[in-house]
Amino acid sequence: MRYLYTSLCFFILIGCAKKESDSPAYKNAELSVEERVSDLLGRMTRQEKIAQMYCVWNDKAKFLLDSTGHFDIEKAKKNFPNGLGQVGRPSDTNGGLTPYDNALLTNAIQKYFIEETRLGIPVFYHEEALHGHAAKGATSFPQPIGLAATFNPDLIEQIFAVVGKEARLRGTHQVLAPVVDVARDPRWGRVEETYGEDPYLVGEMGVAAVKGFQGDGTFKSGDKVVSTLKHMAGHGWPEAGSNIAPANVSERVLREVFFYPFAQVVKRAQPGSLMASYNEVDGVPSHGNKWMLRDVLRGEMGFKGYVVSDYYAVRELNDREGLFGNHVAATHNDAAKLTIEAGVNIELPEIDCFRDLDSLVGAGFIQESLIDELVGKMLEYKFRMGLFDNPYVDAEKAKAYVGNAEQRVLxxxxxxxxxxxxxxxxxxxxxxxxxxxxxxxxxxxxxxxxxxxxxxxxxxxxxxxxxxxxxxxxxxxxxxxxxxxxxxxxxxxxxxxxxxxxxxxxxxxxxxxxxxxxxxxxxxxxxxxxxxxxxxxxxxxxxxxxxxxxxxxxxxxxxxxxxxxxxxxxxxxxxxxxxxxxxxxxxxxxxxxxxxxxxxxxxxxxxxxxxxxxxxxxxxxxxxxxxHVPAYYNHKPAARRGYLFDDVSPLFAFGYGLSYTTFELSVPRLSSGSIKMGESLKVAVDVKNTGARKGDEVVQLYIRDKVSSVTRPVKELKDFKRISLAPGETKTVELEITPEKLSFYDINMKYVVEPGEFEVMVGTSSRDQDLKKVVFTVTQ
Incomplete structure (x- = not known):
């Protein structure tokens, strides 16, 4: 009897082991993301890989939904037997879905890709979330240009944590935000989407927004989304203020102004995604710019996420009928090749220039190794978001949380x-x-x-x-x-x-x-x-x-x-x-x-x-x-000499803003009058509320390199802090100057700190009359 029992157990264990071995490794949640991606890629056909580089947005009505806007499984089987990378903005179905119906739709579509395709690869949903999920019923916060006026990164992180959660509960996985373009021309219609004209401020706000969206980056809480930085790069200074026009800037300006916020956010918040910009720099459109997207973004900045195209921008490398074309690609197939070689992982928002990728790869026009590289990174985030293990959302939770009265307080x-x-x-x-x-x-x-x-x-x-x-x-x-x-x-x-x-x-x-x-x-x-x-x-x-x-x-x-x-x-x-x-x-x-x-x-x-x-x-x-345009404050010394019959100064300067109370700032105190290259120092200033009302003040720190191998701006914001003071109250604000804040691209295009004197300016705006100054020295 004992023998029979032992034998039965043996065969049960063998059966369980066989069943476990039959389950592919990529479905094993105990394995690392890297192991799961590698296993899944090895099982995918070329057609299944390419399907992950496809997205549908408006075409979802044609390819995925019936005439009433509900999911149509027969359409899905016909159009996407090999899977699909992304669905754009499911929330806009039928003119806008409630949070509850939005969640039901994303679950229904997801169920098909999980249960009916050969490998069960989940689909990603992306949405717009510039200052709130751009959907019916979602909480709407101030525009980014307004949020930047708060000079309060902690508030921005809180806001986008709410925005991300509202989107995630409806089924969203990726949001196309924040915009970290530096806005240098007020004629440009997209200024409202940005955090303003200063690269440091934009970088700080961008870091806060991504941390709000992504949290610690593990996505284990189930209420975070992948953030997408927009738009790399130079988009915020278009020629003549005309949207998507060329950015006529030097490499030094590109690196110090327009790359800076991207570099900060990538290093400190590790966004999962990034969107290339429509514009060109030095004759090269960003979607075909290997140097920008591979050498700088992935190489120098260390970006580990995936790059999405801006809407229809791949087509524009060739020609976008009725609008314009860059004509750096003779055909849409050539545009696809340029984009993929530059490192763009997926084409948004529709299946357009990537439509023929299967035949192009089969003919050797595009290398399959590139497809593996680009697809693998997107699969990584589908695993990191937990979609292979927990692909669905709770519609009741979406209904209860999204846009409710509690969000009104924030x-x-x-x-x-x-x-x-x-x-x-x-x-x-x-x-x-x-x-x-x-x-x-x-x-x-x-x-x-x-x-x-x-x-x-x-x-x-x-x-x-x-x-x-x-x-x-x-x-x-x-x-x-x-x-x-x-x-x-x-x-x-x-x-x-x-x-x-x-x-x-x-x-x-x-x-x-x-x-x-x-x-x-x-x-x-x-x-x-x-x-x-x-x-x-x-x-x-x-x-x-x-x-x-x-x-x-x-x-x-x-x-x-x-x-x-x-x-x-x-x-x-x-x-x-x-x-x-x-x-x-x-x-x-x-x-x-x-x-x-x-x-x-x-x-x-x-x-x-x-x-x-x-x-x-x-x-x-x-x-x-x-x-008076351009009018940004951090200009070069020769840039604001004056005008005939007019005042050269701005109507209102960057950083300016009054209060119902008054504040008095002490002369700033340095932790040291001299530091060596590679060292940091602290700047302390006492702030007193000298009025009769409680109020907030933003203490701003600017720096100028007094003598340098190339010309430097007259002042540059390098730190700030918003504080609240009761009447008569005094607080000491401590700000920091690090080697990075003193660095720039020298005459040899090396990113260095040059020895010499630096002027520190601390005050309540960028105006000279609102600043108090001290000098310190950097020695070798």
Whole structure:
């Protein structure tokens, strides 16, 4: 009996071992990601590998869904028997899915690829998440140019942790954010998507955003997503401010300005993905630039993720009919070859120039070893995200979390921290609820939903007039008048942009004047809307500007409001800097708001009535006119000599922003007056709140190399810290200068610290009058 039992156990163990050995190694979660990728690649046919380099977006309706927008398994079997790399933006199906339905759809599609294809390779879903998941029901935070005004990386990390979780719960694996382009031309319509003009600030914000999205990079928590850095490189300084135009910069400028944020984010946050830029540098479009994507990005910077193409950019290496072509590739097949050899792993958003990869590889036109390299990296992230082991999401959790009331607290705080006070004559702001009886809320942006580009449809939204009415309650009479229009059309994605007639605008100005005359105070909401400064992605969808003035009859509206003799408080909403000289000259109180997200009205009201003391700072220079462009602060010594009949200084400088209170900074103290090359030093400064209100101040540290082998900027931001102080309170802020912050590309294009004197400038903006200076020496 014992023999029979022992024999039975033996055969059971043999059977279990055989069953275990039949299970492929790549499905064994105990193995390393590298081992699993290697095993899976070894089992894949060429067709299965190439399928991983395909993506569908709009074509998902044709290839994956039925006429009602539900998953169609027969279509999937017909079109993707070998698997599929990515599906773009499932959230936009049928004009926009709820979080619950979004999760159901991603699960249904995933189930096919896991259970019905030969190897069961899961599909990746990518989405836009510039300042919130661009989907129905998601929380919408301020635009990045506004978030940069907070000078608060901790807040940015918190925000994008929420954004990533909202996206992940719906089934998303990868987000096409953040944008770490350095914006050097305010005419460019995509300024709103960036963190401003300074490479250091952009880098710090980019690091924070990626850490928010990816956490510790293990993705084990199940609520993180792969982050995609955009767009490498030079995209933020297009010729003539025209989107995707050439970036006419030297290698030194490219490395020190435009590569810098990418290098920082790659080194410190290890993003899983990166998107190449549409533009060219030195005649080479980025999607075909081996030096940029292989030598610099992967070699020098140490990038370990995968590169995605920008939408339809591979086609543009040849020709994009109706738009333009770079004509560095004779055919779409040649474009595919250039892109793959440059190191782009997948073509977005549709199966286009990569369509014929199977035959091209079979004919030896493209090496299969390149396919293995590029596909292997994308498989790695599918394993790292846990999709082979836990591929589905919980629709009920998505429904409960996404866009709920809890997220409004963070959205409101972010709106408050963005708002930047530019002018406050006679301390008119904040308003005292007990001292006024009526407010006229006037302007084209007073009662308008303003989210900016790449936005979703939040559950909640408060306009300026709604926020003021809610805060005022029954204590104050609040009346509203539009005053004039910026456009008669609306919508960031709407191709059609129409302007109002002068007659219609002037009729509205008269109506607003009548309303304003009966009120104690006028709140003016003006600026831009999403149609007049936006991504210009097609010949019939423009968004770049030839001037920076307020559009339409807004200056006439300003003059009319000022003519009443009543106090006027202006809130400016915009995606890019505006040369609002008339406003600044005539209106006593002006706030720069950018786009504040879904809690716009609440944030404005909190600041207007003094519940929150504004502490934002400008992340980009506001020039006096379009003729002052470029106007960025960290220019070379010979760049701002002066103009005939005009002031060369900006209207408002980078880093500038006032408060309802006042601050006093001590002379900065250095931990050492002299350091050796390779050493660091500390800079300490005492900050005192000398006013009567609690407030935030951003202490900014700038550096200048006094004598160098090549010309250096007059000043460069190298550290900053936002602090909060009670009235009379003093805090000591410690900032750091490291060898990297002193390094630059010398006369021989070596990245070095040169010995000599360095000027340290610490203060509250980049203006000389707001800075206190000390000098230290670097010795060999």
């Amino acid at each position: 959205a409101r705080q972010s709106a408050r921290e963005v708002i930047t006070l530019l002018k406050n004559e006679n301390n008119i702001a904040p308003l005292d609820l007990s001292k006024i009886k009526s407010i006229a809320v006037v302007g084209p942006n007073a009662n308008r939903v303003l989210l900016g580009g790449y936005s979703g449809e939040p559950v909640f939204f408060t306009t300026v007039v709604d926020g003021i009415k809610e805060k005022a309650g029954d204590k104050i009479k609040v009346t509203y008048s539009e005053g004039c229009k910026i456009t008669t059309t609306s919508g960031w994605s709407n191709d059609k942009v129409e302007a109002p007639t002068p007659e219609d605008d002037r009729k509205q100005i008269k109506e607003a004047l009548a309303v304003a005359r009966t009120s104690d105070v006028i709140v003016l909401a003006i600026g831009q809307n999403e149609q007049v400064s936006r991504e210009a992605w097609a010949a019939n969808h423009m968004g770049d500007r030839t001037d920076l003035d307020l559009i339409g009859r807004q200056n006439e509206l300003i003059d009319a409001m000022v003519s009443t003799g009543k106090p006027v408080i202006a809130f400016v909403f915009n995606g890019s800097p505006l040369s609002f000289n008339n406003l600044i000259n005539k209106v006593p109180v002006v706030f720069e708001c950018w786009y504040l997200g879904q809690e716009m009205g609440g944030g404005v009201a909190d600041v207007l009535f003094g519940e929150y003391n504004p502490g934002g700072k400008l992340p980009i220079t506001i020039p006096r006119s379009v003729g």
